[in-house]
């Protein structure tokens with residue numbers, strides 16, 4: 001992205017890994033809503049020009065000083081969160097909100113490139129039995145894993161997820177398949193709710209909110225007293241207001257949005273019910289957890305992948321992701337089409 005609303009495929013010098021870094025030859029990179037925001041100039045943290053992309057899988061093809069050369073050839077998924085290790089947040093184990101946070105594809109060059117350099121510790125080995133397509137979804141799955149780790153999940157919880165986009169659908173899998181709890185999910189598109197059923201939702205757990213309020217929909221499903229665990233994966237300021245209103249006493253609410261528009265939340269509702277709001281940004285070292293879940297067959301992140309597009313057609317891929325939510329969910333850029341390996 002040269003500047004807001006200007007995207008091009010360009011030949012750049014091959015990046016050399018610095019000390020402590022690896023260079024990854026990218027195979028698949030997922031398009032995220034936040035990439036679209038950067039493209040349109042709606043991300044306040046990014047500087048231009050920028051190679052964007054923070055969800056990707058590939059193979060290590062070079063290492064910098066101090067990195068074991070035996071890692072060359074390793075299949076890896078890269079955690080885009082680069083932190084200092086010394087500030088307050090890092091010292092208390094919250095590296096994803098490091099004071100000098102640097103995110104691949106936002107603050108430094110990212111994965112929409114045939115080659116990208118990253119700290120060696122951020123490149124997690126992907127076992128051979130996990131496909132490349134699946135491995136490219138580890139990052140957005142880690143986002144879902146992070147917000148559930150922030151809120152905690154109790155076996156008594158009745159959960160509600162707003163929005164059956166990539167993050168909402170990944171969240172659904174974490175709640176249904178890892179924790180085994182009741183989890184309702186909303187959307188306005190039946191196609192997305194069909195994907196939710198493919199991700200493990202029961203028929204009655206999907207709610208099309210076109211023409212019906214969430215409270216009525218939950219009451220019709222026998223939910224008494226409101227959800228005890230709510231996630232806003234739509235990230236509209238009005239959703240948080242509604243979530244606070246409908247939440248059961250002692251409920252927790254997970255927030256993922258980045259809107260600058262204030263939500264009007266009465267303190268009375270929070271205090272009366274002792275609600276907890278848990279904001280969640282990116283992920284905090286969740287890659288090993290997610291890789292373990294996939295390895296054990298607990299979750300299938302690749303369910304959300306609807307398209308693979310050759311990277312030279314990036315404009316078409318962005319268009320698909322942005323304008324055709326009925327037809328597309330996670331769109332992957334393919335940097336190695338024609339290569340048989342790592343499908």
Ligand code: MN
Pocket residue numbers: 032033034054055140
């Ligand atoms: Mn993302």
